[in-house]
Amino acid sequence: MSGTLYGVGVGPGAPDLLTLRADRLIRSARVVAYPAPDTGPSLARQIAADAIPKDAIEIPMIVPMRTERFPAQDVYSNAASEISGHLTVGTDVVVLCEGDPFFFGSFMYLFARLADSHPVEIVPGVSSLGACAAAIRWPLVARNDVMSVIPATLPDDALRTGIHGADAVALMKVGRHLPRVRALIETMGLTQHSGYIARATLSNEVACSLSDAPDTAPYFSMILISKGEDPWLSQHPPFSA
């Protein structure tokens, strides 16, 4: 009888933003897998570090952090094969996922390879959206607002269309696209409605107006745009609180 594959969201960064369910599953895990960049430590593993049993088998999935290389098919195929070996002999496997497993996460690549042959359970987590809104103290959306979530990696035309059509916008994966995206937002007259957040909920979190953002942004950074047409929001324009 197969073990179960758990795709476990570990939240945006602060270890105490793990859910009770995630914490319990990780603490009882015998096999733990997680994505890791080819340089530096795995954020997902760092977030969950205190809960990972010392004697657990760890499977790092080392993926190049360059968008151009996604999906790193071989990495996920090899990891899926190793994970499948554990599942087949009846051992559960916990996969740690930054934020939420199904929100821009790499877990879907394992899911696609393993869900036909093994039981899979998804444990949703706190996503970067809520974490960034909390960091900058902006209600994301209210009442009849439309929100768009847009990768900042897209070309200007796509960004402009997406920003234009929504009341609130989350631009994900800002990173090296910051100068271009900031210029675009300025041409749209939305700089005063825009905030910049990096490493939300971590000790080196940055949350400020877009005009105060640094010149370079890490991969885990976001721009939020709130057009503020809701009168309740406009009572408290950005950064007044």
Add this chain to the structure above:
Amino acid sequence: MSGTLYGVGVGPGAPDLLTLRADRLIRSARVVAYPAPDTGPSLARQIAADAIPKDAIEIPMIVPMRTERFPAQDVYSNAASEISGHLTVGTDVVVLCEGDPFFFGSFMYLFARLADSHPVEIVPGVSSLGACAAAIRWPLVARNDVMSVIPATLPDDALRTGIHGADAVALMKVGRHLPRVRALIETMGLTQHSGYIARATLSNEVACSLSDAPDTAPYFSMILISKGEDPWLSQHPPFSA
């Protein structure tokens, strides 16, 4: 010295989807406030029930569940006044928020009234987006996907525009709008790409294809549309796993 107002996301419904931080704050709370409908119990309170101290002072904010009446200004003004009384004498107040405090929550109405005069901390929670994606086993967004979050309460034209412009769509607050929205999705040829989820993570959760959805939907229901242009997703079309 003022107490702190905590806006605490309690997640979508399952009590063990509270974060460790939310659980800790609620367990040590002396004053707990939460929204409640004018008929029936408060979902936010039900989710957190096990963690609420028996001797805590409880402040239910009884709000009519009819969209037409939002925002129920008097309810929030009265609650803000009562909460402010506790904060002013140095007592912290924990406000329970379904899902995430700043994602279509009513916490923003308290925030607008109290953030200028008292310290406020926001504790992000698992939102219905991640919970619904997990329930129906669909990756929401991958790589360069654009996602739109759209209240189903909007008129057809606005829904059509929003759906058209995104790779993935979450239609919120479906409720009594289900027949109209379902007909619209059918005219757009997207029924096969659409799933219906109600009461995600609760024991009476429903997650099925839109064509299998019941005729009436509760307030806490969502339609997800995944256009599936991502080849990794299309390896596993909806409902095959």
